[in-house]
Amino acid sequence: MPAPTAPTIPVGRLTVLYDADCPLCVHLRHWLLRQRQLVPLDLVPAGSREARRRFPDLDHTATLREITVVGDRGQVYRETSAWIVCLWALADHRARAHWLATPAGQPFARMTVLAAAKWREALKGPGAESGSCGDGRCEVPGPPG
Numbered sequence: 001m002p003a004p005t006a007p008t009i010p011v012g013r014l015t016v017l018y019d020a021d022c023p024l025c026v027h028l029r030h031w032l033l034r035q036r037q038l039v040p041l042d043l044v045p046a047g048s049r050e051a052r053r054r055f056p057d058l059d060h061t062a063t064l065r066e067i068t069v070v071g072d073r074g075q076v077y078r079e080t081s082a083w084i085v086c087l088w089a090l091a092d093h094r095a096r097a098h099w100l101a102t103p104a105g106q107p108f109a110r111m112t113v114l115a116a117a118k119w120r121e122a123l124k125g126p127g128a129e130s131g132s133c134g135d136g137r138c139e140v141p142g143p144p145g
Helices: 023-034 049-054 060-065 079-088 094-100 106-124
Strands: 014-018 041-045 068-071 076-078
Touching: 014 023, 014 079, 023 041, 023 106, 041 049, 049 060, 068 079, 076 079, 079 094, 079 106, 094 106
Parallel strands: 014 041
Antiparallel strands: 014 068, 068 076
């Protein structure tokens, strides 16, 4: 007799918590909003009053360090899984999300998340506090040297 499987909980809506003080995060927010969505996405600034109201049990400091996506049934996705579920919600990127979730695709997904984190860190500059751009001016870093 096969072992019972855990019931799957369908996702009807996703909330993406993004860093509103990060130019890269804001750019990706606008990109997500322009895409045709199979699963509706609500984009809410991480650490905001609205985020805290919707998800009082989340570690909101952590949501400012790493992308976090919350499903309407309580599912929580972080880092690489969060990026994959965002793509999965989009009509033109669902097949890519399925591939990125496979053992063959996971290294590419992880590499993309790490690269985005490095670029985000560079945009915020050295010594910038989590959730802010220091003096409020985040700039794209110039070429090295």
